[in-house]
Amino acid sequence: MAGLISLVLLGLLIAYIVLKPSRYNGTNSGKGVPVHILVLGDIGRSPRMTYHALSIAKHGGKVKLIGYLENPPHPDILANPNITLIPLPTPPSRPPSVPFLLFAPIKVIFQILHLTYLLLYLLPPSAWLLVQNPPSIPTLAVASLTSHLRNTNLIIDWHNYGWTILSSTKGPSHPFVSLSKIYETHLGRLGSHHLTVTHAMARQLRAPPYRIPPHKPMIPVHDRPAAIFQPILSPEERKDALIKVLFPSGRREFLRPLLNGDMKLLVSSTSWTPDEDFSLLLTALTMYAARADAVPVLAIITGKGPQKEMYTDRMEALKKEGKLPNVTILTAFLPFEEYASLLACADLGVCLHMSSSGVDLPMKVVDMFGAGLPVVAYGGYESFGELVKEGVNGRGFETGEELAGVLGGLLGPGGEEELKHLKKGAVEEGRRRWDEEWDGTVGRLMGFVDATS
Numbered sequence: 001m002a003g004l005i006s007l008v009l010l011g012l013l014i015a016y017i018v019l020k021p022s023r024y025n026g027t028n029s030g031k032g033v034p035v036h037i038l039v040l041g042d043i044g045r046s047p048r049m050t051y052h053a054l055s056i057a058k059h060g061g062k063v064k065l066i067g068y069l070e071n072p073p074h075p076d077i078l079a080n081p082n083i084t085l086i087p088l089p090t091p092p093s094r095p096p097s098v099p100f101l102l103f104a105p106i107k108v109i110f111q112i113l114h115l116t117y118l119l120l121y122l123l124p125p126s127a128w129l130l131v132q133n134p135p136s137i138p139t140l141a142v143a144s145l146t147s148h149l150r151n152t153n154l155i156i157d158w159h160n161y162g163w164t165i166l167s168s169t170k171g172p173s174h175p176f177v178s179l180s181k182i183y184e185t186h187l188g189r190l191g192s193h194h195l196t197v198t199h200a201m202a203r204q205l206r207a208p209p210y211r212i213p214p215h216k217p218m219i220p221v222h223d224r225p226a227a228i229f230q231p232i233l234s235p236e237e238r239k240d241a242l243i244k245v246l247f248p249s250g251r252r253e254f255l256r257p258l259l260n261g262d263m264k265l266l267v268s269s270t271s272w273t274p275d276e277d278f279s280l281l282l283t284a285l286t287m288y289a290a291r292a293d294a295v296p297v298l299a300i301i302t303g304k305g306p307q308k309e310m311y312t313d314r315m316e317a318l319k320k321e322g323k324l325p326n327v328t329i330l331t332a333f334l335p336f337e338e339y340a341s342l343l344a345c346a347d348l349g350v351c352l353h354m355s356s357s358g359v360d361l362p363m364k365v366v367d368m369f370g371a372g373l374p375v376v377a378y379g380g381y382e383s384f385g386e387l388v389k390e391g392v393n394g395r396g397f398e399t400g401e402e403l404a405g406v407l408g409g410l411l412g413p414g415g416e417e418e419l420k421h422l423k424k425g426a427v428e429e430g431r432r433r434w435d436e437e438w439d440g441t442v443g444r445l446m447g448f449v450d451a452t453s
């Protein structure tokens with residue numbers, strides 16, 4: 001292993017001496033400035049990096065967007081003359097006979113070699129390199145090395161921490177967790193500029209173990225809803241949207257009660273993974289259904305994921321036992337546009353996201369606010385209040401019992417007024433969109449937007 005790494009490093013050193021990469025010598029701001037954006041993930045499922053690319057391109061920057069091409073990228077990316085896609089080759093997949101511990105280093109070495117070659121030689125030098133973290137291995141190492149050699153400003157966009165995610169999946173005592181923590185905290189300091197998804201994360205990155213020095217700019221940039229998420233304000237529009245959502249799935253019988261308010265529509269989207277405890281919602285719906293004054297509820301749960309079957313079996317069992325009277329739970333995987341319509345015509349959104357770092361925020365709640373949908377969300381982490389304002393645009397809970405209480409209060413007969421008030425708050429929160437947020441933060445940092453404007 002060590003031999004292999006030394007060999008790779010030696011090879012890179014020789015390549016560097018023989019083929020010295022050119023350095024960037026142009027200006028850092030204004031029209032035509034070259035910017036590289038790197039995400040070691042699927043571009044089609046990286047909305048935030050997609051929005052960064054579109055914003056930079058809109059202000060005249062020349063963007064090279066580097067990442068995997070799996071799901072189709074946003075159509076505006078494909079149509080934009082200022083953005084070039086640089087697809088990364090998919091790393092070889094692990095044959096079942098090769099153990100993970102042997103395969104993982106091989107995959108990482110493949111990524112290091114390819115990314116280094118790409119960023120040092122294949123692409124011309126750029127004024128800025130914007131990288132997403134996580135994943136941090138090997139992106140942070142390659143990005144800091146190549147930016148240094150090419151006189152490029154390195155911006156790290158912190159979405160979360162790789163090591164806390166690893167810790168929540170592998171367990172905190174796994175040796176990879178402490179290794180990746182050391183790696184991420186040390187290399188994270190090498191970025192010349194930093195963006196974060198919350199204020200709480202920005203504060204945390206200045207403190208141990210991260211200790212990003214105070215002279216390096218660090219700017220919180222909150223996620224904002226995409227244009228496709230819009231509130232529905234008239235009853236006619238809501239009817240059309242409900243037809244679009246319910247009819248293809250053969251659920252016409254719910255249209256009338258939903259339209260005249262005899263039934264409430266609850267929406268939750270989940271990745272069906274262990275970091276979102278779906279049993280909280282099942283507990284809450286069971287307790288809600290047992291109330292004498294329960295207004296009937298249709299709960300639509302969207303998303304794909306590994307634990308889906310386990311929970312659908314539990315729902316079936318609860319239904320058979322008669323524990324969910326007046327509550328219908330449907331699961332679905334909806335195309336983007338239908339999902340946006342569903343959010344806009346629902347009465348309440350539920351979010352079960354539990355943050356591994358305590359300082360990130362769930363994008364789905366941002367989208368719910370974009371659609372004017374008030375949210376009940378798990379709130380047991382530090383940055384929660386930066387998005388959901390208790391009693392203004394939503395409510396928080398930490399246990400299934402608390403969630404049941406909130407559902408009973410909001411969906412029951414006396415909850416109309418509060419629900420209306422929360423909806424107003426959600427529409428208000430969703431009104432601030434990405435362009436505005438970006439221009440005032442990243443746009444100024446990179447010099448695309450005049451600081452005095």
Ligand SMILES: *[C@@H]1O[C@H](CO)[C@@H](O)[C@H](O)[C@H]1NC(C)=O
Nearest residue numbers: 021022023024025026124125
């Ligand atoms: C900047 O670098 C390019 C090659 O990357 C070179 O052709 C050009 O002469 C350099 N300009 C200055 C002012 O050094």
Ligand SMILES: *[C@@H]1O[C@H](CO)[C@@H](O)[C@H](O)[C@H]1NC(C)=O
Nearest residue numbers: 031032057058060080081082
């Ligand atoms: C591309 O950049 C130019 C300036 O270089 C700008 O005028 C134009 O609006 C940009 N186009 C798009 C689609 O963002």
Ligand SMILES: *[C@@H]1O[C@H](CO)[C@@H](O)[C@H](O)[C@H]1NC(C)=O
Nearest residue numbers: 289292293294295296325326
């Ligand atoms: C379902 O709701 C209706 C209307 O609110 C109510 O009359 C009925 O008793 C409820 N059914 C059950 C099984 O609780």
